[in-house]
Amino acid sequence: MSLNYFMKKIGLNTARNCLRYIIRAYKISEIFMPYYICPTVKSTVRKENINIKFYHIDKNFMPVCDFNENDFILYPNYFGICSKNVEFLEKKYKNLIIDNAHSFYSRPHGLASFNSLRKFLQPNYGIKNGAYLYINKILNTNFETADNYKLTEYNFENIVKNENQLDEEDIKLISETTETLLNKIDFNKEKFSRLSNFYKYHEIYSKQNELQINLKEDETPFVYPLLTKDDSTVYELEKQGLMIFRYWNGIPKHFAEYEFCKHLIPIPLY
Numbered sequence: 001m002s003l004n005y006f007m008k009k010i011g012l013n014t015a016r017n018c019l020r021y022i023i024r025a026y027k028i029s030e031i032f033m034p035y036y037i038c039p040t041v042k043s044t045v046r047k048e049n050i051n052i053k054f055y056h057i058d059k060n061f062m063p064v065c066d067f068n069e070n071d072f073i074l075y076p077n078y079f080g081i082c083s084k085n086v087e088f089l090e091k092k093y094k095n096l097i098i099d100n101a102h103s104f105y106s107r108p109h110g111l112a113s114f115n116s117l118r119k120f121l122q123p124n125y126g127i128k129n130g131a132y133l134y135i136n137k138i139l140n141t142n143f144e145t146a147d148n149y150k151l152t153e154y155n156f157e158n159i160v161k162n163e164n165q166l167d168e169e170d171i172k173l174i175s176e177t178t179e180t181l182l183n184k185i186d187f188n189k190e191k192f193s194r195l196s197n198f199y200k201y202h203e204i205y206s207k208q209n210e211l212q213i214n215l216k217e218d219e220t221p222f223v224y225p226l227l228t229k230d231d232s233t234v235y236e237l238e239k240q241g242l243m244i245f246r247y248w249n250g251i252p253k254h255f256a257e258y259e260f261c262k263h264l265i266p267i268p269l270y
Contacts, residue, residue: 007108007134011174013146014166015101016044018114018133019074021171022097023048025137026111031097032067033074036257039250040167041074041099057257059211061085067093072111077103079266080221081213086110101131102222105191108134117178119222123270125185126151128162130178146175156243191220197269198224208233210263223266227259234265242268 012018019041023031030051033041045052056064061078062085072095077086080103090096090110098113100106104120106113117130128149146169152158201224202213210227226233234244247266251258 007112007136008138010133010135010138011179012114012131012133012143013129013169013172013174014118015099015114015116015131016040016166017169017171018131019097019099020044020048021133021139022112022114022135023050025135025139026072026095028072031072031074034063034076034257035251035255036248036260037074037076037099038101038248040163043167056255059256059259063089069094071095072097074099075110076101077106079223079225080104080106080219081215081225083216083219103220104222105187105218105220107218112136117174117182121181121185121190122159123154123268124190125181126154127178127181128152129166130174130182144172146172146178148175148177194220194269201226201267201269205233205267221269223268226265226267227263228265229263237265237267244268 010021012021022028023045028050030053031045032053032055033045034057035054036057042052058064061082063075067073071093073089073093074097075086075089076099077083083103083106086098086109094111096110098110100113101116101119104115104117106115112133112135114131114133117127117132121127129146198215198221205224205226208226208228208230211225213225215221237244244265244267246261247264248261251261
């Protein structure tokens with residue numbers, strides 16, 4: 001399957017609700033998703049009362065199993081560095097759904113894909129909700145528009161408060177506040193800044209990093225993912241004023257993916 005440049009783009013309130021939209025549009029009754037994924041995605045899918053089958057990934061973030069031709073598969077573009085994996089998987093599976101919450105600038109791939117404006121743009125631009133869904137199958141439903149909001153300081157307390165509010169929201173259209181703020185953003189400048197920061201950290205940490213990272217020309221990562229058992233690195237980064245959020249809780253210790261939960265340091269690029 002080649003890049004689908006002609007998919008319908010729909011602005012919704014959250015990336016997780018983009019996934020709910022896809023499930024409803026394609027009447028999905030069972031979906032495969034990785035163990036290593038944000039817990040809110042798991043809880044979101046469970047709201048749709050469908051069967052979830054989990055799969056493992058290897059150290060290159062590739063699934064370690066094969067799927068059947070007609071299976072619906074959710075694959076996250078981890079940290080925005082897994083475009084090669086996406087391109088490989090979409091050639092094999094026609095019902096591949098791409099979670100680009102960590103890869104805002106990626107073009108549409110697979111059956112459907114979605115990103116997150118909030119994750120990429122909240123720190124610098126105050127974006128508190130918003131996501132774009134790329135899909136060919138449209139629901140005949142009149143969704144409400146998400147409420148407008150006031151800009152708040154980007155700190156841990158406000159992030160948690162905003163996340164809790166979004167957890168309670170059903171599928172809504174993107175808010176007018178978000179749309180207004182987007183018109184004021186220089187996206188080329190934002191991409192350049194993010195890539196510059198990525199390569200700055202790569203120069204510092206590449207020898208220490210257990211991940212082999214080779215960005216494609218069109219990739220713009222969400223974070224610099226540093227896999228290291230040196231816990232002092234987190235302390236040093238936090239001393240610089242960076243907020244380090246580990247991804248993600250809930251992985252059993254005997255799973256290979258637990259190494260990511262324990263030792264992967266996602267260094268912000270904002």
